[in-house]
Amino acid sequence: MGTSLGRLATALAAAAWATLGPSPASADEAAAALAAKKELEARIAEEDPGWRWEALNLQTSFLYQEGRGLQSQAGPIGGRGREDAWVLQPWAQFRVRQNDQVVHELTVPVDIVSAASTDAVDAVSKASEYNEAVTLDLTSTYSPSEVVDMSFRFGFHYEEPMRSFIGGPSLTFKLFEENTVIGLNMIVMSDGFDPHNWEGKDRGFTARTSFGFNASLVQVLSETTLLDASFGTTQQWGTLETTWNSMVVHREPTEEDPRTVVRDGERFPRSRNRDAFFVRLSQHVPGSGTTGKVGYRFYLDENATFAHTLEAQLFQYIVPWLYVRAHGRLHTQTSPDFWVPFIEEGFVESTKRTSDSDLEAFTSREAGLRVVLLRERAPLAIRGKDSFNLEYLRYQRDNGLHADFGSLGYQKTF
Numbered sequence: 001m002g003t004s005l006g007r008l009a010t011a012l013a014a015a016a017w018a019t020l021g022p023s024p025a026s027a028d029e030a031a032a033a034l035a036a037k038k039e040l041e042a043r044i045a046e047e048d049p050g051w052r053w054e055a056l057n058l059q060t061s062f063l064y065q066e067g068r069g070l071q072s073q074a075g076p077i078g079g080r081g082r083e084d085a086w087v088l089q090p091w092a093q094f095r096v097r098q099n100d101q102v103v104h105e106l107t108v109p110v111d112i113v114s115a116a117s118t119d120a121v122d123a124v125s126k127a128s129e130y131n132e133a134v135t136l137d138l139t140s141t142y143s144p145s146e147v148v149d150m151s152f153r154f155g156f157h158y159e160e161p162m163r164s165f166i167g168g169p170s171l172t173f174k175l176f177e178e179n180t181v182i183g184l185n186m187i188v189m190s191d192g193f194d195p196h197n198w199e200g201k202d203r204g205f206t207a208r209t210s211f212g213f214n215a216s217l218v219q220v221l222s223e224t225t226l227l228d229a230s231f232g233t234t235q236q237w238g239t240l241e242t243t244w245n246s247m248v249v250h251r252e253p254t255e256e257d258p259r260t261v262v263r264d265g266e267r268f269p270r271s272r273n274r275d276a277f278f279v280r281l282s283q284h285v286p287g288s289g290t291t292g293k294v295g296y297r298f299y300l301d302e303n304a305t306f307a308h309t310l311e312a313q314l315f316q317y318i319v320p321w322l323y324v325r326a327h328g329r330l331h332t333q334t335s336p337d338f339w340v341p342f343i344e345e346g347f348v349e350s351t352k353r354t355s356d357s358d359l360e361a362f363t364s365r366e367a368g369l370r371v372v373l374l375r376e377r378a379p380l381a382i383r384g385k386d387s388f389n390l391e392y393l394r395y396q397r398d399n400g401l402h403a404d405f406g407s408l409g410y411q412k413t414f
Helices: 002-020 026-047
Strands: 052-066 085-097 102-114 130-142 148-159 162-175 180-193 206-222 225-238 246-250 261-265 271-285 290-301 306-319 322-333 362-374 386-397 401-413
Touching: 148 180
Parallel strands: none
Antiparallel strands: 052 085, 052 401, 085 102, 102 130, 130 148, 148 162, 162 180, 180 206, 206 225, 225 271, 246 261, 271 290, 290 306, 306 322, 322 362, 362 386, 386 401
């Protein structure tokens, strides 16, 4: 760049001298200098065109859930209540390049939720109101060389009754011609919210903080084989329970209150450590346009919860511009040591307890199919710099909950 600027200064000086100088021949020199200036400006503009759009992603997803859980009041006071809910989530992602070394990605998901929200707190069993949430999530990446990427993520989340801030750096090292990629990232999330209890009462303000660290490795094993693995740990402090969840309490009747079953709130420990290990092997078969992926995840936390997840994916090109992805997932988990179906009256208020169905011991299965159309590879008649995807999956677990998920997406590159 210093040489280019030097040439530009010389051209400008020559143009100025030619304009002021008395020699008739200076007109030709001035014209040559101005031509050199324009050529240099065009070259600089080509090398660094400045801010520009690179990609736009639009996705709309819909999830419908049915099930029953002991934490829900939408049912018999001593049994499992309804967990029926639907979620509509449109989201957009914008990628903007500032220059050759800096790129920004902004993700904006919007959630519209029925049930499973604080608005759902009601002593009477009925369908809940709606709850809306929006997130602004920005990641800026600086790439000073072909080997290192440095990123910082910053985000803000709003929903009733919660406000969240997200922030953290990450480093990526691309080694041996990108055959080995190592990633390190940290994230801090701070949540502040109104702790509505199971009776709908707002008990003021409370907070929780989460710190996470993740290390990942992507290793090329051969021209058609890829291995990726990661380890993540999360430490949480503060109010960790879902404050509007309730629990069944068995009690002895009295003359003043003949009820034998009532409800009380759940209580979590004030801190929690969670760890997860993940490994996946990907194999491509060039002749058939097929790629298979098999992954395994192991999870544990300090409350004696263990989980195993096995996932398989199969990508198959029908034609060079159209492929399908089928996937299946099997998950099994144990419950934390403070999960109980009910508690007996006389317990200490600080006793750790929950009967949340998401933390219950269960086995779940998931199967799905996605179809992707890549117009960049399509015949000339329909070719374009965009793509479409359509997906459906079914999730079911053996403690009585199932969900159907569908999404439609659009991506455009510039």
